[in-house]
Amino acid sequence: MIPYKMNNTNTKIIKVSGKNIENFFQNIITNDINSLNKKTPLYTAMLSPQGKYLHDFIMLKDEGFYLLEANQSNIELLVKEIKKYDIRNDIFIEVQNDIYTKVIIKENLNRKFLKKIGDKKIYRDKKFLCLIDPRSENFLYRFWINEKLNELAEFIFSDESEVEEKRIYLKIPNSEIDLVYNKSFILNYNFENIKSLSFNKGCYIGQENTAKQKFRGTQKYSLQKIKITDGVAPKLNEDIFFNGFKIGTMKSSCAKVCLCLIRNDTINNNTKTITTDNNFTFEIL
Structure with a gap:
C-alpha cells in the first residue's frame, strides 16, 4: 500500500x-x-x-x-x-x-x-x-x-x-503521489470540491489558467472514484485505453476501489462500466 x-x-x-x-x-x-x-x-x-x-x-x-x-x-x-x-x-x-x-x-x-x-x-x-x-x-x-x-x-x-480507505471514498487525492509536480492542473484532481480554491478572491500566481479551465470549459479530465469489477487494477500512473484511445490514468487505490483521472467526454457519454484494452473492467462510482 x-x-x-x-x-x-x-x-x-x-x-x-x-x-x-x-x-x-x-x-x-x-x-x-x-x-x-x-x-x-x-x-x-x-x-x-x-x-x-x-x-x-x-x-x-x-x-x-x-x-x-x-x-x-x-x-x-x-x-x-x-x-x-x-x-x-x-x-x-x-x-x-x-x-x-x-x-x-x-x-x-x-x-x-x-x-x-x-x-x-x-x-x-x-x-x-x-x-x-x-x-x-x-x-x-x-x-x-x-x-x-x-x-x-x-x-x-x-x-x-x-485513512486510505476513507480518503479514496471521499475522492481526496494524495498530492504526493497522485499529482505531478509542475505538471498537473489541480482542477483535474477535485481541488475545487476539497475547498482549496476561491474564484472570487482576485489574482494570484497561476490564477489566469485556472480560471480559464473553470469558466471556458478547457478542463479535459476529472478525478473519479472507480471500482475494479474484473481483472487486475493497473499500476499507479499507468494510462488506461479503450478501443485504442487513452481515456484516463490510474491514481492511488485501496483494494478494488481506486482514484482515476478520466476524460470528461468519457464520463459525459453516460458510460458507467468500461472494459478496457488493459484487460480489466471498472465501474465509475
Whole structure:
C-alpha cells in the first residue's frame, strides 16, 4: 500500500511570519486568506505562473504568524517557493521540528472528546492542538503533538489502511503521489470540491489558467472514484485505453476501489462500466 503522506510523521509544520504577511500569502495561494482565522483552518495550494501544481498545505492562523502543514518530502522546496516571492526579505520561516502529526478518522474519535470540542474546528490543549481536516468535514481530525510530550494514551490513532480507505471514498487525492509536480492542473484532481480554491478572491500566481479551465470549459479530465469489477487494477500512473484511445490514468487505490483521472467526454457519454484494452473492467462510482 502506498502511504498516505499527510499522516503521522510524514508531514512537517513550518512557522511563517513577517511584514504584511496576510497580503503576501493572498497573492500566491489559490484560496482566500480572508477565510482563515484563529477558529478555522484553511487548505490551499501554490501554482506555477502557468497554473500547474507545485505545493498544497493546511494553514492555521495565530498571533502575528501562520503555521503551515505540508508533505515532509517537499518542505525545502516549499520554503524556497515562498521565499522566491519575498523580494524585500520581510518573511521569516522556521521549521517546527519538535511537532509531529497524528490523525483520527472522524467516526473513530471518542464521543467524550467530540462532545468536549463541540463544533470547534480548532481545539487547543496544553498537550496538543487538534483541528478538523479542512478538505472535508467528514474526513479526519489532525493532532499536532509536541514530541517532548509522551504519546497521548487517551486516543487511538488511525492507521494507514483506515485513512486510505476513507480518503479514496471521499475522492481526496494524495498530492504526493497522485499529482505531478509542475505538471498537473489541480482542477483535474477535485481541488475545487476539497475547498482549496476561491474564484472570487482576485489574482494570484497561476490564477489566469485556472480560471480559464473553470469558466471556458478547457478542463479535459476529472478525478473519479472507480471500482475494479474484473481483472487486475493497473499500476499507479499507468494510462488506461479503450478501443485504442487513452481515456484516463490510474491514481492511488485501496483494494478494488481506486482514484482515476478520466476524460470528461468519457464520463459525459453516460458510460458507467468500461472494459478496457488493459484487460480489466471498472465501474465509475
